[in-house]
Amino acid sequence: MPTLTESAPARTSTHDALLKQKRGVFFGLNGDSFVKYVFQGNAMVSIIVLALITFTIFRDAVGFLPANHQNLVVYRKAGLEMVDIFRDQVTAHRTLSRYLANVRADRLAALTAAGLSPADAYKQMAGFDDYANRFADTMGEEETILGNMTDLASSVKERKKVAQDLTEAKGNLLAAMKGATPERAAELKREADAIVIEEINFKQEIQPLLAMRPEVVAANVTLLAAMKELADAPPKFEDPALNKRMQKFQSLVATFATEVTTAEHRMMAWDQDKPVGWLESFNAFAFGRQWITASFWQDWYGVLPLFTGSLLIACLALLIAIPLGVAAAIYVNQLARQTEQKVIKPFIEFISAIPSVVLGFFGIAMLGETLRRVSQWPALDWIPGFPIAERLNATTAACLLALMAVPTIFSLAEDAINNVPRSFREASLALGATRLQTIIHITVPAALSGIMAAILLGFGRVIGETMVVLLCAGNRIEIPDLSSGIGVIFQPVHTMTGIIAQEMGEVVRDSIHYRALFMIGVLLFLISLLVNWLAQKIVRRYRISTG
Numbered sequence: 156m157p158t159l160t161e162s163a164p165a166r167t168s169t170h171d172a173l174l175k176q177k178r179g180v181f182f183g184l185n186g187d188s189f190v191k192y193v194f195q196g197n198a199m200v201s202i203i204v205l206a207l208i209t210f211t212i213f214r215d216a217v218g219f220l221p222a223n224h225q226n227l228v229v230y231r232k233a234g235l236e237m238v239d240i241f242r243d244q245v246t247a248h249r250t251l252s253r254y255l256a257n258v259r260a261d262r263l264a265a266l267t268a269a270g271l272s273p274a275d276a277y278k279q280m281a282g283f284d285d286y287a288n289r290f291a292d293t294m295g296e297e298e299t300i301l302g303n304m305t306d307l308a309s310s311v312k313e314r315k316k317v318a319q320d321l322t323e324a325k326g327n328l329l330a331a332m333k334g335a336t337p338e339r340a341a342e343l344k345r346e347a348d349a350i351v352i353e354e355i356n357f358k359q360e361i362q363p364l365l366a367m368r369p370e371v372v373a374a375n376v377t378l379l380a381a382m383k384e385l386a387d388a389p390p391k392f393e394d395p396a397l398n399k400r401m402q403k404f405q406s407l408v409a410t411f412a413t414e415v416t417t418a419e420h421r422m423m424a425w426d427q428d429k430p431v432g433w434l435e436s437f438n439a440f441a442f443g444r445q446w447i448t449a450s451f452w453q454d455w456y457g458v459l460p461l462f463t464g465s466l467l468i469a470c471l472a473l474l475i476a477i478p479l480g481v482a483a484a485i486y487v488n489q490l491a492r493q494t495e496q497k498v499i500k501p502f503i504e505f506i507s508a509i510p511s512v513v514l515g516f517f518g519i520a521m522l523g524e525t526l527r528r529v530s531q532w533p534a535l536d537w538i539p540g541f542p543i544a545e546r547l548n549a550t551t552a553a554c555l556l557a558l559m560a561v562p563t564i565f566s567l568a569e570d571a572i573n574n575v576p577r578s579f580r581e582a583s584l585a586l587g588a589t590r591l592q593t594i595i596h597i598t599v600p601a602a603l604s605g606i607m608a609a610i611l612l613g614f615g616r617v618i619g620e621t622m623v624v625l626l627c628a629g630n631r632i633e634i635p636d637l638s639s640g641i642g643v644i645f646q647p648v649h650t651m652t653g654i655i656a657q658e659m660g661e662v663v664r665d666s667i668h669y670r671a672l673f674m675i676g677v678l679l680f681l682i683s684l685l686v687n688w689l690a691q692k693i694v695r696r697y698r699i700s701t702g
Contacts, residue, residue, distance in 0.1 A: 223436045227431045463648075
C-alpha cells in the first residue's frame with residue numbers, strides 16, 4: 156500500500172500498476188499466460204475428442220461378443236448346425252456336377268472350333284449330357300431330405316427369434332413404467348401382460364430332426380452306389396486332355412465318398428447340449444470366413460475376408476507408392492535443381508488435396524475400364540490373371556490408394572533425408588565417392604528410420620481409406636483365392652472400411668449387426684494405433700541416432 160509520504164503522481168502510478176496487474180491476473184491477458192492457455196486448451200480438446208471416440212466405439216462394440224454368443228447358442232440348440240453338416244455334403248456334390256459342366260463346356264467349344272454347327276455339336280454331346288444328368292439326379296433324395304430338415308430347423312429358430320423380440324418388447328414396457336404416471340403405468344402394465352411369450356423346448360423341438368438321421372444314412376448308401384457305378388464307366392473323348400480330366404473326376408468321386416462317411420459320423424456325434432464357449436464366439440468373428448447378414452438361415456460375422464481384402468489392397472498400394480514416394484523424395488532433396496523442386500513438391504503435395512470420392516469416380520470411369528481393356532490385348536495373355544474379368548478389383552483400388560499415399564511418404568521421407576547431417580555427405584564426397592554412391596551408401600541408410608516411419612504412416616493412410624475402396628474394389632465378400640497365383644490381385648474384394656460405410660446406414664441400432672460393425676471399427680482403431688505407435692518409435696530412434 157502506498158504510504159502517506161508518497162507524492163500524488165507516485166500514488167497514481169502505483170495504483171494504476173496494481174490495477175493493471177489485477178486485471179491481467181483476472182482476465183489472464185498477459186502474453187505468456189494467453190499462449191499457454193490457448194495451447195493447453197487445444198491439447199485438452201484433442202484429448203477429450205480422442206477419449207470420446209474411443210469410448211463410443213468400444214461402448215457399442217462391447218456388446219457384440221455376448222450377442223454373437225447367443226446367436227451361436229441358438230444356431231446349435233435349434234439344430235441348424237447339424238443341418239449345415241449335411242448341407243456341406245450336398246454342396247460338395249453340386250461342385251462335382253459343376254466340374255462336369257466345365258468339361259462339357261470345353262468339349263463343346265472344341266467341337267465348334269473344329270467347324271461343327273451348334274446342332275451337330277449338341278448331337279455329339281448328347282451322350283455326355285445324359286451322363287451328367289444322371290449324375291446330378293443321384294442327389295435327388297438327399298436334396299429332398301435337406302429341404303425338410305431346413306424347414307424344421309428354421310421354424311424352430313424363427314419361433315425363438317419371435318420369443319426374443321417379444322421378451323425385449325415386454326422389458327421395454329416394464330422399464331417405461333418407472334417414470335410414468337399411475338394411469339400410464341397401469342396401461343403399460345396391461346400391454347405387457349397381454350404379451351404372450353412362447354417357451355421353446357429345444358430338446359423336444361428337434362426330435363423330428365434327429366429322427367431323420369437314419370434316412371440320411373440310407374440315402375447315402377444309395378447315393379454312393381449310384382455314383383460309383385457312373386464313375387467306373389465315364390464317357391470317352393478323342394481329346395486325351397478331356398479323358399485325363401475324367402480320370403480326375405473319378406478320384407474326386409472317391410474323395411467325396413470319404414467326405415460323406417465323415418459327415419455321417421459328425422451328424423451322429425452331434426450334441427445339441429454341447430456348450431458354446433466364449434472363445435468360440437470370439438473365433439467366429441476373428442477367424443470366420445463368412446460375412447452373411449439378414450439371412451433367413453444364419454447370420455455370420457467373420458471379419459477374415461474383410462481383413463484379407465484390406466490387407467491385400469494396402470500391400471499392393473504400398474508396392475506402388477513406396478518406390479514412387481521414396482524415389483521422388485531422394486531426387487527432389489539430392490539431385491533436383493531449385494527450379495525443379497519448386498515445381499515437383501507442390502504438384503506431389505497437391506495430390507493429397509484431391510477428394511477421395513473424385514479419385515473413386517476416376518477409378519470407375521477411367522482406370523478400371525482402361526486396365527480391363529489393356530488386359531485383353533493378345534500380346535499380354537502371358538501375364539497371370541489376364542485378361543481381367545472385372546474392372547473393379549483390388550488392383551484398381553490399390554492404384555488409386557497408392558496415388559493418395561505418395562504425398563505422405565514423399566513429404567516425410569524428404570524431411571528424413573533433409574535431416575541427415577550435411578557433414579555425412581561432404582565426408583563421403585571428400586573420400587572420392589560419387590553422388591550416387593553417397594546417396595545409396597550414406598544418405599539413405601542414415602535416413603532409413605525416418606523413411607520407414609514414412610512408409611508406416613503411408614500404410615495407415617491406405618488401410619483407413621473408405622470411399623476409394625468402396626467404389627473401386629468390387630465389394631465381393633470372399634477371401635481372395637490364393638491358388639490363382641499373381642492373378643489374385645485382379646480379384647474383387649471387400650474391405651473393413653468399405654463394409655462399415657456400406658452397411659452402417661441400414662442396420663438397426665443396438666442389433667448384433669450394428670455391434671459387429673463397431674467391432675470392425677475397434678479393429679481398425681487398434682491397427683491405426685499400432686501403426687502410429689511403431690512410426691513414433693522409429694522416429695524417436697531416428698532422432699536419437701542423429702541427435
